[in-house]
Amino acid sequence: MQTIKSLLDDHKQNDKLPIRIVSPNFGHLAQEIADQIELTHRSPYYFILFMVNGCARHVVDLEEFDIESNQLLTVRPHQIHRYSASGHGTDYFKLGFDENCLSRLPKQYPFLINPLNQQKISVTPGTAIRLKAIFEILIGLLSIPDTDPELILAHLNSLLTEVNLMYFATDKSPADDRLSKYIDFQVFVENNLVDHPTIKNIAGELALSTDSLYQIVKQYSGLSPKEFITNRLILEARRRMSYGESSSVKELAFELGFNDPDYFSRIFKKVTGKTIAAFFKDLS
Numbered sequence: 001m002q003t004i005k006s007l008l009d010d011h012k013q014n015d016k017l018p019i020r021i022v023s024p025n026f027g028h029l030a031q032e033i034a035d036q037i038e039l040t041h042r043s044p045y046y047f048i049l050f051m052v053n054g055c056a057r058h059v060v061d062l063e064e065f066d067i068e069s070n071q072l073l074t075v076r077p078h079q080i081h082r083y084s085a086s087g088h089g090t091d092y093f094k095l096g097f098d099e100n101c102l103s104r105l106p107k108q109y110p111f112l113i114n115p116l117n118q119q120k121i122s123v124t125p126g127t128a129i130r131l132k133a134i135f136e137i138l139i140g141l142l143s144i145p146d147t148d149p150e151l152i153l154a155h156l157n158s159l160l161t162e163v164n165l166m167y168f169a170t171d172k173s174p175a176d177d178r179l180s181k182y183i184d185f186q187v188f189v190e191n192n193l194v195d196h197p198t199i200k201n202i203a204g205e206l207a208l209s210t211d212s213l214y215q216i217v218k219q220y221s222g223l224s225p226k227e228f229i230t231n232r233l234i235l236e237a238r239r240r241m242s243y244g245e246s247s248s249v250k251e252l253a254f255e256l257g258f259n260d261p262d263y264f265s266r267i268f269k270k271v272t273g274k275t276i277a278a279f280f281k282d283l284s
Contacts, residue, residue, distance in 0.1 A: 007037070008045055008096055013142040016149045018045070019101055019156070022094040026139050040082040042243070045098040046112060047075040048163070050123075050131055054089020058082060061235060062242060065120050070128045072121040072163060076114065080239050093135040097156065104153055109160045111167035113190070115183050115220060123166050134159045181206055182220045185213065189229055193236065194257035199225045233257075234271040237264075241276070242283060249276055 008018040011029060021027050028034070040059075049058070051067045058065050058073055059082035067073045069089075075081045077098070102112075111121075123131065138155050141147045184206050188197070202225065203213040217225045233256055240252060253264035269275050274282070 008098060013145065014147060014149060014152060015145050017097075017101055017152055019097040019142070019152065020095070021135065021139055021142055023135070023139060024088075024091060026143070027094075040080065040243070042239070043075050043077055043079050043081045045077055045096050046102075047073075047081065048093075048095045049073040050093045050095075050135065051089050052091035052093070052128070052132055054091060056089050056092070060119050062238065063119070067120060070123050070125065072123060072166075074111070074114065074119060074121070074163075076112065078239075080243060093132075095135070095138075095159075101153065101156060104149070105157050105160070107157075109164045110179075110183050111164045112160075113183060113186055115179065115186055116167070117221070118167065121163070121167055127162060127166055131159065131162055134162070178216050179220065181208060181213075182216050185217060185225070185228075189232060193229070193232060194255070196229070196233075196257050230267060231271055234268055237268060238272070238279070241279060 008020055011020060011033075012018050013020050013027065029037075049056070049067060050072050051069055053069050055066060055068045058067060058075075059080075060073070060075055061079050065073055067089075102109075134155055138152065138159070141152050141155065185202065188202055188205055199210055199213065203210045206213065208216070213225055217223065217228055221228050223231065237252060237256060240255075249265060250261045253261040256264070258264035258267075265276055268279075272279065
């Protein structure tokens with residue numbers, strides 16, 4: 001497995017922004033370059049697929065998603081992503097951009113951390129029309145490498161705003177205070193995962209009581225804060241084991257902040273229902 005950082009580093013479509021769009025008639029790499037990129041990789045940047053017409057299967061963190069017409073797939077940095085090998089659909093847009101682009105935009109987009117665990121988003125016909133129009137404008141801007149980045153960022157902002165609204169359309173508004181606190185909780189866990197922060201410390205950082213934190217995390221994830229953190233650690237373990245990023249169970253346990261490899265093995269079995277040996281066997 002490989003990361004594909006070079007795709008934005010070496011093949012960005014604007015001289016000053018790490019951003020790239022691919023559609024049926026735009027942005028495809030030369031075949032000799034494409035052949036060097038593995039289908040499965042740990043994504044180093046944000047990826048959005050908008051399927052206008054057709055269907056394609058992608059795998060994100062070992063889970064399969066069939067993306068059909070008027071649906072979006074979002075992939076976050078560090079997730080394990082396997083591109084479809086069977087086709088791309090007849091009309092689609094693929095967008096890659098990294099934190100450097102986000103840092104220059106005027107606001108945050110909570111959907112990017114996927115707080116409701118919805119990797120796939122269905123969009124309304126009206127939104128689909130607007131999304132396609134924005135993508136086409138972006139293609140026009142990115143077809144000229146020295147386009148002023150501010151023009152590109154303005155339309156990227158519009159695109160992400162549309163997606164953010166669709167993501168939360170059938171659930172809660174990201175402006176809801178409880179959801180905002182849950183998003184803050186997720187961000188804190190991501191930034192401090194291998195330090196194994198205590199629930200008391202997290203609650204203090206978020207200006208919440210431990211009871212309030214429990215209720216919020218349980219509402220949106222169905223898990224207690226401790227279960228959420230444990231599951232996130234085991235997901236990271238499965239990512240690394242699946243693609244050979246750690247040479248031994250002991251090494252992996254230490255990398256993830258576990259001082260006792262045997263305890264890590266017991267937690268892994270409790271969460272996945274499999275021993276580590278059985279998990280490796282299924283991969284082979």
